[in-house]
Amino acid sequence: MKGKNASPSEEIIRKTLVGLLEDFQEHAAVVLRAQQDVKLAGAGNDRFDEAVAELDAACTALAVTVPAILRELDRLDEIPADD
Numbered sequence: 537m538k539g540k541n542a543s544p545s546e547e548i549i550r551k552t553l554v555g556l557l558e559d560f561q562e563h564a565a566v567v568l569r570a571q572q573d574v575k576l577a578g579a580g581n582d583r584f585d586e587a588v589a590e591l592d593a594a595c596t597a598l599a600v601t602v603p604a605i606l607r608e609l610d611r612l613d614e615i616p617a618d619d
Contacts, residue, residue: 543615545611545615546612546615549608549611549612549615552608553605553608553609553612556601556604556605556608557605559597559601560598560601560602560605563594563597563598563601564594564598566590566591566593566594567591567594567595567598569587569590570587570588570590570591570594571591573586573587573590574587574588574591
């Protein structure tokens with residue numbers, strides 16, 4: 537944020553970023569859990585297959601979340617600084 541008092545657009549972007557970062561954290565946690573399951577499970581068993589499915593879903597969600605975070609950061613950079 538550029539100044540002490542956030543503009544309405546900065547506040548909207550901040551709230552959006554908070555939500556997106558929470559989503560990112562949730563998806564990243566799934567990736568880490570799936571990583572452990574993939575390491576511990578033998579290929580072809582149910583635990584391995586479930587971990588791969590969870591990993592696929594989390595990566596798909598991250599493929600949407602990460603660009604959205606970057607867009608919001610770009611929007612934040614476009615707000616003129618208060619001098």
